[in-house]
Amino acid sequence: MSMSELSPVSAAQLGQLLALTDRHVRRLRRDGVFPGVGSQYDLKLCVPAYVRMLRDGAVAGDLATEKLLKVRAQRRALEMANALKAGRLIHADLVEETLMSQAAYLAQSHDAVAGRLANEMLNLTDPGIARAKLLFEMREIRNGLAEHGLRMAADIDQLADELERKEKAAKARGER
Numbered sequence: 001m002s003m004s005e006l007s008p009v010s011a012a013q014l015g016q017l018l019a020l021t022d023r024h025v026r027r028l029r030r031d032g033v034f035p036g037v038g039s040q041y042d043l044k045l046c047v048p049a050y051v052r053m054l055r056d057g058a059v060a061g062d063l064a065t066e067k068l069l070k071v072r073a074q075r076r077a078l079e080m081a082n083a084l085k086a087g088r089l090i091h092a093d094l095v096e097e098t099l100m101s102q103a104a105y106l107a108q109s110h111d112a113v114a115g116r117l118a119n120e121m122l123n124l125t126d127p128g129i130a131r132a133k134l135l136f137e138m139r140e141i142r143n144g145l146a147e148h149g150l151r152m153a154a155d156i157d158q159l160a161d162e163l164e165r166k167e168k169a170a171k172a173r174g175e176r
Contacts, residue, residue, distance in 0.1 A: 008040035017043070018050055028053075087160075098152055105148045109141040 011022040014034070018025070025041070028034050033053050034046045083089035117133060124130045 007043045008036075009043055010039060011041065014041045014043070014046055018047070094156065098149075098156075101152060102145060102148060106141070106145060109144055113137045113141070 009017075011025040011029075014020075015022045015025040020028075025034065028050070029036055029041070033049055034041055035049065036042060036046070080089060084091075113134075117137065120133065121130060124133075
């Protein structure tokens with residue numbers, strides 16, 4: 001059976017061929033995807049139009065699907081805002097700044113080891129003593145990195161407290 005023998009078809013018949021409900025077919029006509037006159041649809045025009053819509057990336061879902069996606073996006077944004085307020089989420093730029101600061105501290109500390117140990121290591125003949133000195137320096141760097149991280153955390157907490165006080169003061173004044 002050729003397509004010309006099937007044209008024109010009803011919304012239900014077109015929907016059956018394209019695995020759509022007849023309601024969805026009518027909605028696609030209203031949205032300008034399917035051409036047609038009255039309650040009839042020309043297969044020779046509708047099938048290529050539907051394929052083109054799918055190929056071009058148009059959403060084949062209905063309005064309910066679009067609303068669901070919108071509600072999900074709004075819920076996700078609200079969840080993120082609540083997580084941020086509760087302190088379970090921090091800004092990516094703050095994480096980046098913290099990591100970059102720690103990397104700089106680590107690089108500086110490692111570079112300084114060579115200067116501190118160069119003269120001492122030249123005269124050492126016992127590998128055990130050399131190893132102990134190197135381990136001591138590496139442990140000092142790790143301890144320094146931990147202290148650096150604690151200082152940064154304290155600074156961040158102080159900034160967060162200041163922001164919270166400012167927000168509360170703005171709310172008290174009736175600002176947003």
